[in-house]
Amino acid sequence: MAEHDLSKTIIPYLDRHLSFPLLAHLAETSLFPVEEVQVAQYELAKGTNMFDYAVSLFQQIYPDKETPPEFDGKRQKAVSINEGLQQEALAVLEVIQNPDVAQALRQDKNQNLQYLKDNYNLTLDQITALYNFGKFSYSYGNYSSAADYLYHFRVLSTDNDLNTSAHWGKLASDILTGNWEVALEELNTLREAIDSRSPSSLLTPPSNSNANIPEPALAQLHSRTWLLHWSLFAYFNHPQGRTLLLETFLSPTYLNTIQTSCPWILRYLATAAILSRKAASATNSSAANPISSRVRNAIREVVKVIQTEEYQYQDPVTSFLKELYIEFDFEAAQRELTLAETVVGDDFFLGEFREEFLDNARYLISEAYCRIHQRIDIADLSERLNLSPEEGEKWIVNLIRETRMGADAKIDLEKNVIEINRPPLPIYQTVIEKTRGLALRTQALGAAVSRTGQPHGNVAKNDTQAPPVAVN
Numbered sequence: 145m146a147e148h149d150l151s152k153t154i155i156p157y158l159d160r161h162l163s164f165p166l167l168a169h170l171a172e173t174s175l176f177p178v179e180e181v182q183v184a185q186y187e188l189a190k191g192t193n194m195f196d197y198a199v200s201l202f203q204q205i206y207p208d209k210e211t212p213p214e215f216d217g218k219r220q221k222a223v224s225i226n227e228g229l230q231q232e233a234l235a236v237l238e239v240i241q242n243p244d245v246a247q248a249l250r251q252d253k254n255q256n257l258q259y260l261k262d263n264y265n266l267t268l269d270q271i272t273a274l275y276n277f278g279k280f281s282y283s284y285g286n287y288s289s290a291a292d293y294l295y296h297f298r299v300l301s302t303d304n305d306l307n308t309s310a311h312w313g314k315l316a317s318d319i320l321t322g323n324w325e326v327a328l329e330e331l332n333t334l335r336e337a338i339d340s341r342s343p344s345s346l347l348t349p350p351s352n353s354n355a356n357i358p359e360p361a362l363a364q365l366h367s368r369t370w371l372l373h374w375s376l377f378a379y380f381n382h383p384q385g386r387t388l389l390l391e392t393f394l395s396p397t398y399l400n401t402i403q404t405s406c407p408w409i410l411r412y413l414a415t416a417a418i419l420s421r422k423a424a425s426a427t428n429s430s431a432a433n434p435i436s437s438r439v440r441n442a443i444r445e446v447v448k449v450i451q452t453e454e455y456q457y458q459d460p461v462t463s464f465l466k467e468l469y470i471e472f473d474f475e476a477a478q479r480e481l482t483l484a485e486t487v488v489g490d491d492f493f494l495g496e497f498r499e500e501f502l503d504n505a506r507y508l509i510s511e512a513y514c515r516i517h518q519r520i521d522i523a524d525l526s527e528r529l530n531l532s533p534e535e536g537e538k539w540i541v542n543l544i545r546e547t548r549m550g551a552d553a554k555i556d557l558e559k560n561v562i563e564i565n566r567p568p569l570p571i572y573q574t575v576i577e578k579t580r581g582l583a584l585r586t587q588a589l590g591a592a593v594s595r596t597g598q599p600h601g602n603v604a605k606n607d608t609q610a611p612p613v614a615v616n
Contacts, residue, residue, distance in 0.1 A: 146175045148459050148487045153408050157373040159316050160188045161282070169492040179205065193284035195219045226280060232270070233277035233293060239264045240296060253302045260300075271300050275310055282313055291317035291326075311337065319377045327378045328388070331371070338367045339397065368398060369405040376412055380493040386416040387435070390442045399449065407457035410450060411487075414461050415494055417442040418504045443469070443508070460484035464505065468512055474528050481505050482530060506531075510543055514553070520562040522555075 151170055155163045164185065171181045182205050189198035195215050202211060239245055239260065249256045260266040278293030294310040294317065301307055311334045318327035375392070379385035392398055393413045402409045421443055438445075447469045450462045458466070460483035467476040484505070489498040506529045513525060526536020540562065544553050553564045 148483075149175050149490065150408055150411065151492065154373055154376075157370050157406070159312075160191055161285070161287075161320060162316055162374065162377070163188055165320075166492050169495075173490055175490060193218075193222045193280070195222065195284075197285070222284065226284070229273065229277040229280050232273035236266060236270055236273055237293075237296065239266055240300065253300060256300060257302065268302065271297065272303070272306065275301070275306055278310070279313060282317060287317040287320040290314075291321065291323075308337070315374060319374070322381070324378055324382045324385075328382050328385075331375055331378050335371060335392070338364060338371060365401060365405060368401040372398065372401060372406060372409055376493050379416070380412075380497070386419045387439055389413070389416045390420060390439045391436065394438050394442060394445055403449065403453055407453050410446075410453060410457055411459055411461050411491075412493060414446050414450065414465055415488065415497070415501060417446045418461075418465075418508065419497060419500055421504055421508060460487050468508060472512075472516075474509065474513060477509060478528050478530060481509070506539065507543065510540065514562070514564055518564050520564070522560050522562060525562075 149170075151166050155166060158166075167181055167185045167188070170176055171178055171185075182201055186198060186201040186205060189201055192198075195218055199211055199215055202209075240249075245260070245264070248259060257266075257268060257271075260271075274293045274297035278290045278297060281287075281293065282290035291314055294314045298307050298310045298314065301310070311330070315327060315330045315334055318324075318330055372393070375389070379389040379392075382388070389412070393402065393409070393416075402413070420439055443465070447465050450458075450466055451470055454462075454466065460480050464477055464480040464484050467473045467480055481502075485498065485502055488494045488501050494501070509529055510525065513528065514520060522537055522540060523533050525540065526533050529536055529539065531539060541555065544555070544562075553562055555562055
């Protein structure tokens, strides 16, 4: 289903090296002609120092043509540059890896630079050799070496712009080496740096920036947009990544960024919510593995956003949740789930979660269906879950055994139905649920109104003219 593939949408927000895995995935699928994907890979590879890779792609695309001689000249030049940068970087690395130097270094970077200058005649310009060699190593695909040199540079350097660049380079290197624990730590550090707006320009804003938004705020919005795309690598490979994705993406700051700059990220937010739903329900009543309210209520929050942003983005995954929780159309939800299964299976980030996604989606369908029915035909429910009667019966039995439905549900095998007997909720409990948080919301509303210091009419006028997202 090429019309639902997001590779063309996501790649512009990635470094070219991070784009190679996505294109390699497309080459393995039948979504696009292999020749077109190879041409895209070649065009990206030409902009790097991975000349052998570029030559191999050229030979695959044009088997009858000779390899352009320019590659030999570029390769020799790159080897010469690499040798020079390596010598400069090794000279600095030998000093800072000295046990005596490592013991003498402190948290204050200025003090460390002064110590290195006084005792080893190392200046900031010489330390920058670590950054230059790390960046060059990255350009020809030596990502582990790049991560090492960029890390040492960032520890010592006081140059904010180069430190920011080293942050992004270190994160990309950890992603490409599959070091997910370190990549997640780097991701959190970079997110804190972006959210603190220090330095104010984390990515160079375009020349045609919006005049209505201050330049530092616009640069921060762009940085968060890029970070959301890069974070998909870590969140869908780390064991706890889906839960961490929900914690980050559902925070007001990044949810506003998604709605403003990249609504297609809703596919991954919705998928993470579906993948985490069964685990959240299982741990909801247990204190052994506490889970945050944001993750516990992720489906509800995601459905609200999907409904709001439907005018600018929708796909089978988001449409499945819309049909299930907004329209309550189980037949339409079943159709969308069939499409969503294919979309998830073809997606670079989601492919390995296809079976888990399908299992959790069926759980959501059965949960919603059982909530509004007291007597359920097992064959009918199996059909809505895209299962055969035999498979559906086994799946439903396991579902009742593993979830809280077991206390309320009974299976009548003779009639092949499920009977659900829920005790009526006391009236006082209903009132408590309906008014929960009302006092806190009222106080927040009163504080917001008083903080404006303006008459009611002006407040309403300002609200209508407010930008759709607050980038703070």
